[in-house]
Amino acid sequence: MKRSDLIKTFHLHIAALLLGCFFVMGCENDIREVNNLTQKKSMGVEEAIKIESYMSEGGKTKARLLAPKMLRFMPTGSSADTSYMEFPKSLHVDFFNDSTKVESTLDALYAKYFDAQKKIFLRDSVMVINLQSGDTLKSRELWWDQSKEEFYTDKPAEVHQRNGNVLYHSRGLRAAQDLSWRETYGNSGKVTASEQGLQ
Template sequence: MKVHFTYSHFFVAALLPGCFFIASCTNPDKEIQAMNSKQIGVEEAKDVAIDYSISGKTKAKLTEPYMLRHEESVPFIEFTKTVHTNFFDDTLGVESWLDARYARYMETESKIFLKDSVRLINRNGDTLYSDELYWDRSRTGHEFYTDKPVRIRTRTEILNGVGFESNMDFKNWSMKNLVNSEVRIPSTQFPQ
């Protein structure tokens, strides 16, 4: 039995596997768009936990479900989902905690800018509410500050003002301009 091979058979035999390679190398449009939308110089991380320590002692732990690190001329880290931070005493007991919907850490300045529903709470339940707050680790004793409106709610007071400073445990704080505030004094403390 004699088999005749023609050039057309050879051409079809070479073309058929080539078609499979071409067909298998296509990406759906959504995949291509997703690859093109990723920014160059941006690192992503999920379920992040960052410990902040001074002289080997843990002072704070920041947790965040999603983080972006931007490699620009001035690098910064963005926390674009709800950020939560616990601040610890020397025995690792929680002294205060902080929540915000957005944070930006400027690496070269050691400063964190927090915004959108910022809440700082201490062990006593005293609570600061603000739209913006800075956490500057280089300002010992006055790490938290803002020039924006704030509200502080304690067991006996509701204080509204503009401008605020506090240490990390939110025990020693001051408000710059007090406005429309309410102080509740128990009747037992009135003079007779």
């Protein structure tokens, strides 16, 4: 080989080495991105639209759930107790009494149902209305415990009563699903007085 050929070969090897180093240094994996990719691959996702579902117990219809969209996440290769359903575009629930008449309603812009715990996390413009008493519970976040048939939150909540009273609960509350009873924390509010006294 000629000297000029050796120099060209040497320069090509140096160029290839530098180019390889450039690509190796340019490849960087963010651990969060890698985890997100592997998590997405390990979760089976089902999507459904125009959901209407009935919940019953002991042969009695307890509630009807309506939602425009539902995503069901089911982990593959692990226990079913980590599966959940997400309602990203709102949720409406009608709660029935023993006579199968709607006694209260629930609305939220977002909900996430955890199968194993039978609990639903509700977020964004959460509102529960007792149709008989007219009491309306409003909160940014609320949990619905389906087994206990009650709501609870540690976030600020307010109850609007039909008579105009507004009760503020700055540290949250626990209430029956039909709002027939409430346990409240950090109370304040505007209460109207009548001739008979406070109502």
